[in-house]
Amino acid sequence: MGALRFHSLCLFLSTSTRAASAPTRLSPLHHHSHGHLVFKAKPYTLASRDLSTQVTAEAEAPENIEKHPKSGQEGFITPRSHDFNAWYADIIANAELADYGPVRGTMVIRPYGYAIWEAIQDYLNAKIKETGHKNVYFPQFIPYSFIEKEASHVEGFSPELALVTIGGGKELEEKLVVRPTSETIVNYKFTQWIRSYRDLPLMINQWANVTRWEMRTKPFIRTLEFLWQEGHTAHATLEEAEEEALKMISVYKTFAYEQAAIPVIVGRKSRLETFAGALRTYTIEAMMGDRRALQAGTSHNLGQNFSRAFETQFTDENGQRQYVWQTSWAVSTRFVGGIIMTHGDDGVPLRIEIGPRDVSSGTVVISRRDVPGKQGKVFGVSMESSILEAYVKDKLDEVQSSLLEKAISFRNSNILDVSSYDELKEAISQGKWARGPWSGSDAEELRVKEETGATIRCFPFEQPEGTKTCFMTGNPTEEVAIFAKSY
């Protein structure tokens, strides 16, 4: 899988205006075995932003920014610096990554967007299998009573459920939940599949669609229906479940760094932000171009919460009945949005320029997005496709390293260490992330959220050593937490 690198996820190429004065639309020429794409230009025909006559999706409320005068014009991309949200919507539309569905908050993933998801799938699917998990498929309809069995699970999910009440023309006796996640139905089957310690660990994964009735939606980032992989495992001991949960968050971290060039911060969620039904949630948190945090993948140690609710037991080596220890973990199409909002700018990593003189000499000019001006240009690269392709691949590897470096330095320069609540408020008001010692209560965490809009993104695994003083309570604590506004 080493051949899958950022350049296969990186679709924002366009052609030079030196050759074509009309706006152009792009289509991949082919997707070769190394997984990266070569592009050709096509006449541009679709209006940006004029996506749908029936769009009723509420986008994330944009902050108080005046519309760019050219906003909504065909082919125009709002500068990212002018309005991040409008820029994101323009990129999604112009690069034909996604489009709105007819139902509020739903999304059609178009070929270029889906190709990014397929690259993510290819990599993660191989890693999930390498780490011993088997793919399966569970039904998406879950009896409503299942969701009610685990107390915090129903509390967390019930406001977001889509319910099927009519099937085959008849009112159903029990309404059915359209899967928002599968812990309950998985446990229903685990009770039947697991008998003794010899059946453990049981480690499965599925690629599936899930539905959550979200009110504020944004393409890829938060949609009514999305695609994901969800892993579910059962173990004989807490230690094994913990090891599994940590292993999978580490797979996600490696993917983010090495494939998507996103320098995520790995850590543990606060109790308030823990998955509904989990003992502990681990997360990878990514800093978007507007410095908001994006939860890009999570891994849960579910403890025995679901096994006790569903009576998922095994007979141990001493013949005793025990509840299994479980994990679940997921990465979704949200990651596609994360890639765009991390690396996207006003829309071209590597530009291949072809002018009339180039055509006569059979060469092209290659310009790197990340190195402006003449310094980033190479003239006279042969048009011969095998040479050009190898050259582009090589350059994209360079771009990948450079993008990761830039993303790391962007991230680091936007995380401030704070030692008082006032310093935190100041950091957040500047749009930055705040990192500081924390031992506050749930109520104090909520107060920070209400007063600043920031939440605890995680207690990062990388911690400064020694005892610190909580900036909120003044009590001694071993841990720093990271606070930020998030998507």
Next chain:
Amino acid sequence: MGALRFHSLCLFLSTSTRAASAPTRLSPLHHHSHGHLVFKAKPYTLASRDLSTQVTAEAEAPENIEKHPKSGQEGFITPRSHDFNAWYADIIANAELADYGPVRGTMVIRPYGYAIWEAIQDYLNAKIKETGHKNVYFPQFIPYSFIEKEASHVEGFSPELALVTIGGGKELEEKLVVRPTSETIVNYKFTQWIRSYRDLPLMINQWANVTRWEMRTKPFIRTLEFLWQEGHTAHATLEEAEEEALKMISVYKTFAYEQAAIPVIVGRKSRLETFAGALRTYTIEAMMGDRRALQAGTSHNLGQNFSRAFETQFTDENGQRQYVWQTSWAVSTRFVGGIIMTHGDDGVPLRIEIGPRDVSSGTVVISRRDVPGKQGKVFGVSMESSILEAYVKDKLDEVQSSLLEKAISFRNSNILDVSSYDELKEAISQGKWARGPWSGSDAEELRVKEETGATIRCFPFEQPEGTKTCFMTGNPTEEVAIFAKSY
């Protein structure tokens, strides 16, 4: 993709009773890069047939067959010759291919079953891309009004719909259909994406789950929810749409023959059996081990039925507005059931036998299912895994050829040419397929169905030459039709 052959679809291996007197359960040791599986034995722990305490799925009504005395016993597989339906259920359970979901008619696809589906996906996904289609993903929730737009479509699908009426705790203004197929929502987007002839052909495909509220269900063959790929294309002319529909049924046929060793018959559906909303439906029809027909894949020329209903138009080269011509085509998890019911017998294509003497000599005995007795056995094959694996792969290729030959001769010997309705009735009553000249009306076709239980499976592409006399009406006709009982 040449490496994907039947042996990657072929999971019914077991270990020898020479070594283990207890029943065994199987798990793949690993899935290597050539796509076939190597198995190891595990102690068997799951009861066959005792799959679920909450199973309410109605299986296909078994014909009037007494239960085998051992039926339902742990690890027991009903002989196929005794009761095909019970045998199928036992295979599904014992080989751990699938299990029942908590909601009537739903199915959990377990790792071995899903591995077969993944092998199908790998092959078809590559072919679909090679033939110029791009993968996308459409939302599964479709406004009810969409389904109503195409008259025969709503008539065909409305009895089978699952409807979401509550979302996020609120009654919805318009109820939502959980996708039974996507022609309507695809056309909604095509109206926005297609402007001129330069946007055509537009050729997309999606891998998705679909829901049809079926009353009589059977694992893989007919379930409330299933997985499939659905291709959707739009073209400038009827001829192009026809060419596309024919090309994709041919891709399916090649897959069936070359990968799954299923000798399907390719043909055109009768008007009555045509997809709800299509102009013409092409089908691949497979003969199962009990000689029932299985529709294993379909490709539809939709004509302008959906484009007229949705106003999906383009501007042609002369500046005139025209309705597009469309196709759609699908293969589903039903194909997994088709593989089992074609090639499955009482549960082992290649048996690797290891006795105590073999262990001391480091060798195994390999027995072919399809060649009984000593003739099918090879003694003294090295246990060294690279040698054993290559040997097994080679033998499975032989088994594949032999299975296809056997399936072809089984199929041919069970299709009778008929020249009168009485002959047809006789053939059907013997459980065979009947092929005969047909120019009957819809009413006459329905009469055959009512009186014999058989339907027209297709007008096969391979037709005897010359004018024939319809066995029902006595009128001259150019075509023979194939009649059979089907799943």
